[in-house]
């Protein structure tokens with residue numbers, strides 16, 4: 032019996048956004064990264080085109096974090112003591128984007144400074160040819176100070192800068208406008224808020240080709256379902272032609288996945304949770320994997336092994 | 352697909368006799384379409400119309416139920432493609448594959464270990480759903496022995512994996528008293544398999560590589576009198592799965608295509624190449640009804656079961672606990688008082704942590720409409736006023752002789768205002784994360 036296969040035809044397309052600039056383009060990156068461009072629901076390759084695979088990024092910090100799981104400390108070892116070495120190791124592990132996050136404080140407990148942000152950005156840019164994201168600690172005032180400096184330091188490199196939230200998007204967007212960068216437009220799990228912030232950023236004069244949406248994600252077991260559904264709804268809206276939802280999506284399952292007890296803690300937990308190392312890795316991978324099917328274009332991870340596993344999934348989904 | 356009122360009207364007698372208690376047949380038809388009336392209220396519908404109406408109102412994906420010695424599992428009857436459109440209803444069953452080539456004692460040991468697996472997620476017990484026994488040995492005596500061995504170690508539902516009708520028959524006898532799923536009928540064996548399944552009254556899996564062949568097969572099986580079918584489209588990796596399972600879901604829900612309106616079974620470990628844990632996760636999110644795992648590893652099973660729970664929660668209402676006062680580790684009048692919200696994930700995060708730390712405590716759970724600490728705070732549902740009201744009304748004042756209350760570190764900003772709203776109480780700001788509560792109490796709780 033011949034079954035008539037139903038296909039969806041969409042009018043909208045996700046916008047393409049490119050990160051990183053080569054020498055010819057006014058930067059120093061050895062490669063650039065383009066995401067977006069999809070014309071169907073996530074990985075429905077049977078009815079649309081998917082010009083770019085979801086990109087896998089690794090998070091690198093300006094200094095060794097004090098609150099990361101010991102399993103992550105083990106995985107990166109001494110490389111964590113120096114952001115340049117860490118970025119190199121991340122490149123070797125297969126990252127397509129270095130997601131550099133700046134801490135609120137310096138190692139001595141004092142507030143992080145613009146000078147430090149500049150120095151770290153410079154170091155990392157010199158250590159790797161990959162495109163770079165530079166993200167503040169997520170507190171409006173500190174973000175503004177650090178990210179403006181970082182944006183100047185990376186002028187022309189087409190960095191992804193953030194966190195650009197409703198509270199402080201103006202300063203960050205101004206930094207992107209002045210130095211030719213892309214912004215991460217972050218809103219708390221809400222379709223309308225996502226859309227609104229894109230409109231506000233665009234109204235300041237930043238082209239839509241320079242905005243990536245971060246819809247916020249929760250970890251497996253800790254609210255992932257909300258983020259998952261918001262992403263599916265955003266993607267449906269984009270394909271239906273709602274222009275201000277057509278930005279590529281970036282998500283941070285590494286940060287969320289490693290924050291929770293299942294990943295962080297090895298002792299005093301129920302025996303049914305199983306082997307700590309495998310469980311923790313699964314927690315990050317399962318969170319990230321679900322988001323790939325919900326429409327993630329950039330997936331920010333923390334563990335190199337998770338990147339390796341997701342590479343397998345992405346390659347399989349993109350295979351001809 | 353549901354019929355419109357007008358389509359239903361055409362199938363009614365159109366005499367407006369009012370016996371259904373509606374003024375006209377059309378009015379009755381409209382109520383039927385809105386599911387606010389039942390067809391049997393009209394005594395005059397023809398048998399033919401009845402059959403048509405019943406077929407049209409049958410769920411687009413058949414609900415298929417299997418049962419073990421104790422415990423049932425029903426899958427299918429889904430109505431949407433995306434969970435936000437309504438909700439996903441019947442969680443896919445997670446089964447563990449067991450091969451009959453192992454000695455009976457070994458099977459018992461493996462199954463007993465897997466059967467003992469029980470994790471708790473926000474108060475919901477998570478377990479495996481059953482076992483899929485595979486005829487790998489080729490030895491008829493081993494088949495029946497394996498079923499007995501599994502039943503000795505577990506009461507959960509079974510799936511029987513064999514393409515040989517005579518083996519299936521022997522197995523179903525060994526499984527009598529339960530309602531297993533039989534896997535599988537294909538183009539070469541379907542007539543004999545259909546007979547076996549029909550005689551034993553068990554659901555049968557139809558297996559074919561292409562959807563065309565699958566539809567042909569299910570139609571043959573339906574004609575042979577089988578109603579409870581399950582589809583095995585033989586998916587290979589992430590890409591093939593997504594395409595086939597999405598297409599199947601769409602055909603059923605959007606086209607009401609009966610030949611493929613059945614739940615789906617997948618074997619994420621079968622291809623050997625893919626990351627089976629991540630492939631199983633895809634199948635949970637994207638449309639499987641039964642998932643057969645090849646290995647038992649709590650470290651992945653727990654994650655998969657939590658994912659299943661998350662994907663299948665009702666997006667319209669967060670999972671919540673009853674607001675009120677909860678006692679942990681038999682608290683006394685000098686035990687700490689903590690406040691939190693009634694979002695299940697939040698409540699269990701903090702309650703489990705306090706319990707695990709060994710500290711006796713009074714936990715005041717405010718009515719934050721099922722939201723997490725920060726979400727509720729941002730939405731104005733976990734403010735000073737609500738916290739103060741909860742502390743005053745749950746009766747904790749009569750239980751403790753001190754007047755100190757610990758609030759979550761994430762809402763430290765509330766402490767000033769709360770001092771005003773709770774006169775006589777000292778507001779202590781706890782740690783941000785529940786994991787640190789034990790250490791915090793040790794350092795800060797002095798009487």
Ligand code: B12
Pocket residue numbers: 218219220221224247248249250253254257287669689690691692694696697700701721722723724725726727728729730757758759760761781782783784785786788
């Ligand atoms: C899932 C989620 C949602 C879901 C709701 C889920 C729910 N039922 O609560 C949805 C999508 C609906 C949602 C909506 C909103 N959200 Co929201 N959401 C989240 C998210 C991703 C996770 C929250 C979560 O579930 N955490 C897990 C639980 C267990 O954490 P928790 O309750 O805090 O509990 C922990 C601790 O607080 C501690 N703890 C708990 N109790 C106690 C008690 C004591 C005594 C102690 C010591 C410790 C303690 O233990 C727990 C484990 O460590 C967070 C961001 C993030 N990744 O954290 C944003 C977040 C909370 N949301 C935010 C916002 C702004 C909103 C909205 C207002 C957005 C909007 N304008 O629409 C709405 C508000 C809701 C509304 N108007 O209806 C912001 C809050 C920002 C802020 N600091 O004010 C956040 C932080 C995102 C962000 N970065 O902007 N959200």
Ligand code: SF4
Pocket residue numbers: 363364365366367368369370371372373374375376379392393394395396
């Ligand atoms: S009982 Fe039947 S025939 Fe009579 S009015 Fe109602 S629908 Fe029409």
